[in-house]
Amino acid sequence: AQSVTQPDIHITVSEGASLELRCNYSYGATPYLFWYVQSPGQGLQLLLKYFSGDTLVQGIKGFEAEFKRSQSSFNLRKPSVHWSDAAEYFCAVGPLGGYQKVTFGIGTKLQVIP
Amino acid sequence: GAVVSQHPSRVICKSGTSVKIECRSLDFQATTMFWYRQFPKKSLMLMATSNEGSKATYEQGVEKDKFLINHASLTLSTLTVTSAHPEDSSFYICSAQGAGNSPLHFGNGTRLTVT
Numbered sequence: 001a002q003s004v005t006q007p008d009i010h011i012t013v014s015e016g017a018s019l020e021l022r023c024n025y026s027y028g029a030t031p032y033l034f035w036y037v038q039s040p041g042q043g044l045q046l047l048l049k050y051f052s053g054d055t056l057v058q059g060i061k062g063f064e065a066e067f068k069r070s071q072s073s074f075n076l077r078k079p080s081v082h083w084s085d086a087a088e089y090f091c092a093v094g095p096l097g098g099y100q101k102v103t104f105g106i107g108t109k110l111q112v113i114p
Numbered sequence: 115g116a117v118v119s120q121h122p123s124r125v126i127c128k129s130g131t132s133v134k135i136e137c138r139s140l141d142f143q144a145t146t147m148f149w150y151r152q153f154p155k156k157s158l159m160l161m162a163t164s165n166e167g168s169k170a171t172y173e174q175g176v177e178k179d180k181f182l183i184n185h186a187s188l189t190l191s192t193l194t195v196t197s198a199h200p201e202d203s204s205f206y207i208c209s210a211q212g213a214g215n216s217p218l219h220f221g222n223g224t225r226l227t228v229t
Contacts, residue, residue, distance in 0.1 A: 041123070043207055043223055044158075044209075098219045099216070100211070
């Protein structure tokens with residue numbers, strides 16, 4: 001069975017500081033990996049995805065993530081956080097076949113302080 | 115970009131009544147729609163998958179008679195919580211997928227409170 005672990009439930013960073021959100025997955029084959037962002041009271045927006053190829057993927061809003069198969073990780077990074085990045089971030093893993101049968105992590109809530 | 119409208123955003127109902135939540139794809143045809151439930155401090159749990167014109171496929175443990183899903187057109191799916199109870203209080207989110215292996219587009223969710 002596939003599973004996702006986001007070890008940090010809540011993270012606080014200062015505006016302008018760098019950010020790394022951790023994600024570890026468990027899946028028996030090559031996974032599809034996703035990061036979604038959810039602003040308060042909103043649905044989810046896809047930040048980026050990894051299907052194959054270059055293990056460093058670029059997403060929207062200046063985010064990037066790196067797939068490390070040896071560590072079963074797909075950590076999300078941003079070099080300089082903006083106040084508008086405050087939201088909840090979900091890592092997700094899915095089987096080959098794409099977007100549908102994904103399993104979401106419990107989310108990491110990001111707080112940005114001035 | 116593709117927009118999914120979910121309505122209502124919040125609803126409060128009395129125990130024993132039914133509540134209908136709508137999910138509309140505004141600018142694309144949604145071949146498949148998904149319904150999720152999000153518990154506090156928990157991840158999104160997929161409840162069911164619906165394809166236009168056919169019966170929904172429910173995930174294990176989801177009561178199909180309690181959570182009625184209708185996907186009557188390529189732009190509309192509805193979730194009806196029947197005979198709601200306080201334990202059904204939750205945040206419900208829909209998503210829609212166009213043709214092929216295209217990204218999911220999520221609605222803004224519905225906060226259901228059953229008193």
